[in-house]
Each structure stands twice: as structure tokens, then as C-alpha cells.
Amino acid sequence: MTEIKDRASAAIVSCGRTKFSELWEDSLSDLMLDSLLESLNSTNGNIEFRDIESMYIGNFISEKIVDQGLVAGELAQQFGTHIPIFRLEGACASGGLALYNACLGIKSGKFDVVAVCGVEKMTDRGEIVTDALASAASDWERFYGNTFPGLYATLMARHMYEYGTTREQLAMVAVKNHQHAVNNDKAQYPFPIKIESVLKSPLIADPVRLLDCSPVSDGASSIILCKPEIAKEYTETPVYVTGAGAATDALSFFNRNDFTGLAATRFAAQGAFREAKIIQKDVDILEVHDCFTIEEITALEDLKFVEKGEGGPFIGESVDSFKGSKHIIYPTETGEIVVNCGGGLKADGHPVGATGARQICEIWEQLLGIAGKKQVDLDTDLLTGVAHNIGGTGGVGSVHVLQV
């Protein structure tokens, strides 16, 4: 039985993140630096910036919102460095792809210590955010005036049509994620909401309503990683990345074969689970990509925690029977799990490029028991967490397995 650290492609030394919100006073650069400095500081001096040999930035629309490409140069300027810095773009999976490539950098043997920074600045040009986000869809979809919410609404409608998933079940996803954000002091919306509010919230793209949608946010999240063999030099409590999977699918939703789920999730998960040598019953916590409420349902199905088509009633039941305590537990057939421990995209916020890294940050805190008021408390020890990050309507996806 190999040790976890022998299977790992990288070890996480520390994470850091900004608040996710409308951060009018912070520029793209401010956000990156704040999150990187927080992750460096929490190494208690074990790692300083000059120890980092390469960096991986996850960012989607800096060109469109702040007219800035070549973000690598901005970081080089701020830190006064010449190290190689790469920017990964995969729409909302940019953060996950940045981590995936950081692990490749370490696994290849080229780097000992690297950093990941997922960042997005969205609020500088609110009036073109819909146009900017639509660049993750295909040109024919844009030609016909479809938008991000519209495309997920199309998937949601088909899921409701084929499986009978109800409006109420979908609303429960938002209610649950808000509940989880109440104790997350970095969340954009740390307050509970009621089902009725979701069902009466303004229509965005029938059947999607405002409270089905993750918000427009600014924020950044960073991770510092090193070779698994040397992790103990930097931290007593490394968290290992034992599985990393990435996959793609047709850009146009109408060119897919599956209209009620995302093949990118399935292929990325297969790769990650196989590498980590885990199955569903090993997983304790899950960070899924709930850009819209339907995606939490399809994620559970695509990650095979529930049968295809049963995500709706499963979640509906679980949330409905929730009585007290902080986190709503999903009693899957293979064991209890908690999904989106700090509120997910809906309530924690969704600065697009930052989310993939923020998910890692959340899992890191939870597995180490340092999540403070939002710490998940299950009967079993928290040993394995899975992060699921999707780009666009599923053109790109990444899944990472973290273990202690």
C-alpha cells in the first residue's frame, strides 16, 4: 500500500485568498498580490517569494475588462522577478487548469516550489460583463443572442424535461449553499436565503432566476506547492494533490451528445480518481462548480455520487430534511459528504479565474481542520476532498483530488 505522498504529484504548503465581492478599491494586481502575500505569510517564513521557481495564473477576461493581457509581466513587475510565469485560460476552469499545470511543473522535476494564483476582476466594466462571459460560448450561440445564464437554462430545462427535476429541488441548492456561507467571512453573500425567495427572484433566462445564478465578483486565491518528497521541510501539515484530471468537450452546447450533463466532468474525474486510486466512498468533501443551481445537480450525477437523473430528488430530500447544525450533509449511497463547505460559487462568489484555486483553498482548510467557524464536522475524519471546476458550458473541466 503506497503512501499518499508517493502517489502525489504535488504537496500544498499553504493557501491564501481575498474576500470575494465587488471590490471597487482593488485592481487586478492588488487582488493577485493580496492573495499571494496571504499564502506566503501563512508559511510562517518557511517560504519567501524568492523561493518560488514558477507561477501559474488562472484568469479569463482580463483583456476585456481591464485591457490587460500578459498578466505574467504584471506579477514580474510587482515582485521584481524573472521566473517563468504562465497564464492558463479555460473560462471558469482557468484556476483548475492553473493548478493542473503547476502539478505538471513539479511532477516533471523541473521545479521544486511553485505558486498558483487564480484571479478575476469583473466589476470594472459591469455593462459588458454579459458580452465578456459569452466569449466562453461559441460564435453561433452568440449570434443567436444566447448568454451564459441562457445556455445553462437550456441544460436545466432539458434536465427537468427528461428527469422531472423540479424548480423547488433546484432552489434547494441555492438555499444550502447560502447556509454554508453564513460562517464564511470571506464570502460575498454570507447570509441564509429561503426557498420562496429563489422561486420569486427575477427571471434572468427562463427557467433560470436571479438566485439560481452565481454572482459577478472580484477576487483572487493562491496556492503554494512543492515536491511531495520535500514537503516536510516547509510544513508540518502538507495536503497532497494525489489526482489531477482535465478534459474538454465541444464548445457549442448544441454540438454535444449529452444535454443533461457534462462529459468534461466525467472524463476529468476518471483521470483524477484513477491517478489518486480512490472511489466515491473515499470522498468526504466536495467543492463543485455551482455556477448555476443545475450544475450542482449534474455535478453529483457526473461525478457518480448519485445516479443520472436522481440528483434533483436526492438534493431536495437532503436539504428538506436538514435540521439544525451548520453543514447540510448529503447521505449518498457510498457515505456522507458535504458539498461546497464555504458556500460554493453561489454564496462565496465567483470571480471566474479565481474559483478553481479558491476551491483548493477551501478543501485545504477543511482537511487541516483550520476552517474556523465554517469547519465541517462529520462523524468520520476528513481525509479526502475533491474539487470540480468547469469552464463555460463544459468546454473544459478539471477535477483534483486532495488528501491528507
Added chain:
Amino acid sequence: MSVPYVHRNLASRYRLIASYCDACNGKYFPKRKICPKCGNNDHLKDISLIKNGHRANVFSASVIRHPATTHTGYAPYISAVVEMDGYKLPTMITDFEITSDEIDIVNDIIGMPVEPVFRRIAEQGDDGVIEYGMKFRPFQSSLFKEYSTYVPRKTSHRAGLVGYGVYLPNYKVTVEQIATTFGTNANTYKRGLALEEKGVGNLDEDTGTYSVESARRALNHAGIDPQKIDRIWVGSESPPYAVKPTTTIVAEAIGAVPYVGGSDREFACKAATDAIPDAIALVNDELTSKTHEYTMVIGADKAQARPGDALDYSVGEGGVTLIFGKTDVIAEPFGFASYLTDTPDFWRREFEKFPSHGGRFTGDPAYFKHVMGAAEKIMNDLEMTPKDFDYVVFHQPNGKFPIRVGTQLGFEIEQLKPGLMVTKCGNLYSGSSPLGFASTLDIAQDNEKILLVSYGSGAGSDASAWITTDVLLEKRERTIPVRDQIKGRKEMDYLQYARSKGTLMF
């Protein structure tokens, strides 16, 4: 978005060009270079889905209430995926009422039968290119004809009309509605001008879309390959561009490109009939008929009027297409005459949004003088009297003028009735007398004589005399009759009407 980008995608947008792999039966939209199923890329063939049949079903959809800036003026609208002949296509669903209440996509939209229509999708700003393409609207069997070719049977020795198509929009506004809006007495127009209601298009309809839709219907009526159309003229006084012909939009949309000629014409309401002698001559003449097998004339307008002006009560919308050739002729022309003077009865200066007119001056010195001038000339030349004709069709700016001029010329009201559509359709401007011609052909028997007399302000009249053939009856089942198109139209209020006309800047 850039102009080169629109150019590269234009043919696919207009004709829904997909790829079919004849090695593995793979069906892909939009067209592609690689067959992902079998990799036999050489077996991928371009196929226009417009040709393959017209019915589809909605696979899934959503109502876009907060669009990107590219589509702001059209919200809310339905963006959808439809399934047609095993292809899945992105599109929009149009002519479907959307209110602020939630639309039940699952129960009311998924599975809905729909048919493709040519519509305006977006504009690149007020001064930029207009982007057209295909949308889908709810299927109505009375307004649908399956596409099929017509096997050629007869070649006449003389050129004539071989097919016609009419497109009228699915909405209307009543004279009462307009009168209420402006505090006038509806009877002034209902009794005084014999006007009841008129057709209005949806926000995404304009002269370009009316031209294309009526042209596609005419092609289906004639049952011919669009590549055989050799010259096209669109006559209109409301073209989508001040400079850039509507004719090219039609040529591309019907698939007549590239070996085709033509241009737009303007002569107020006689812009289309103006091209008929030319259209006939090209397919009839010994020299030009070698390279002109079929020609096409279109009269289409989204007729404009100053809000509240008398014209506002009568202006209509729609398109009428006539196709001429020598094979399977349904009506042969046997005489032409024109009457023209410089008479300023109705005009629009450049940069003016609405036309101006001379009030009562538009009557005797304008309409009546020229219509009678052309009608009398043609009958004198042919040595015929009104009794020798079965039907007469006049330009119809209102329901009274045609009857008065017909009576003055010596025609009976029964000869006029089949061609008098203005009371329910409004004045289609360049499409006005062509519409009457079409509605007459809808019911005429074989071997009947029709006199068509148009009128265009400025001013002039074209008269043409036609005799129908038995092929008219054989092809009749291939057409969508005018009278069917005015049944079941949904009513708009004045605000929606003004928004559609473009009078309101959204």
C-alpha cells in the same frame, strides 16, 4: 464584430449550411472540415438544410431577458436548440408571445413544432452592417408548404409568369387602435377610406426579410432550382440600407449566387411592376434568353408613415415575388403600357424619417390621372374594353380609390374584388398591386384575362395584360393563398406597432 466575420458566415447563416458525411452518415451543424466520427474528411459534403424540408422541433430553449449588448433591442427573446432532420441547430424562436410571466419551457416549448423563417438577427450599431439569418417560428400548417421540385412539363414559346409567392406578417393593427391612440374618429377611415386593419411585422422583420420569404415561397410554387434565377430586382421604398441593395441579400439567401444579376429599384409603389417588362424581355429575347432562363421581381415594403398622419391608418407590410420564364407558364402577358409625368404628390427627402404628401393632391392629378392614363393606353393598343377582362387589379392606397378608378374606367366591382386586399392588409407600397395580382391568381381559372395597373408616386403607372393557363391550376396546391395568410393574425397595440416600425427608438 467585424465585417469579414459576417462575410465568412453569411452563406451558412442564410441557408443553414451543414455537413453530411456520406461515409458514416454523420450529421453536423455548422459545416466542418473534419468528421469526428469516422475521420473520412473527404466524405464530408456541404448541405443546405433549407432545401431539405422545413419542419423542426424545439429540443430545449431559454428566454433571454438580459442579453449581451449585441442584442439589446430585441429582448426578451427565446434562444433555442432545434432538431431538424437529425441535425441539432442553435436558433431563436420568434413570433411567440413573451410577457413578464415565466414561460414554461419544459411543458410549452420543448417539443414544439417549428418552421424556419428568414429574419433580422442584430445590427452592428446604428451605422454598421445588419446581420440576417434563420430563426424558427411556431408551425402553422395553413402557412406551410413542404419543399418539392416541380417536374417541367410544358415549354411555351413566349415568356410569362411561372410562379409567385406572397409573405404577409403574422400580426396586425386595427384602424380603431390607431384612432384611439390619436383621439380621432375611426369611421373617417373605416367608411371614408374602406380601411379596417393592416399587417405589421415583428421587430425582426423588414423589407429584406419580406423579400426573402416571398422569394422562397415563389421558388417553391414554381418548383425550380434557385441557381436558374438569372436576374433579380427588388423594388421598395423602405430598403434596409440607403446604399447596399436588398437584391444581394435575396440572391444569397435563396442560393442564386454567384451567376446572377440585378439591382434594387425605386419608384414609390410601382418599383416592382416597373421591372416586369424587363423581366419578361430578358427571358423572351433571342439573345438574352440564352443566358436568362428565369428572372425574379420582388415588391416588398415595411411601409412608413408619420405617426397620426392619414397614411398611418393605411400603411401595410409584406413582400410579393414574381418569377418569369418560358417553362410551365401560369400567366402569359400580352400587352404593356406605361404613363409617367413629373408629379410631386408623395415623396421623402434624404435624411427624413417619414414621407410627405400633398393631401388631396394625391387624388385626381396623381393616382387617377396616371392609372387611367396607363389603363386607357393599354386597352386602346390592344383594342379591348373593360368587358374583355375577367379581372382588374389596381394599386390600392386605400379601399376607395381602386373602386372609383375602376368605375370611371368602366369596370364592374366584381372584377376588382379578388384583387382588393388593402382593407385587411393595408397598402404594401411596392407590394400593393403585386399583392392584388397574387390574390387574383389565387382564385382565377385558366384562360382568364387579368389587367394589372400599378401606381407609383412621383408619378407613374405600369399596365400589363395577362392571360392565365391551365398550369395555374396544376400549381395551385403549391402556393400559400393570400387569404390564408390574413387569418388568425395576432393584434398589436399602437406602442408595439410603433416599436416595430422603428418610430420609437426602443
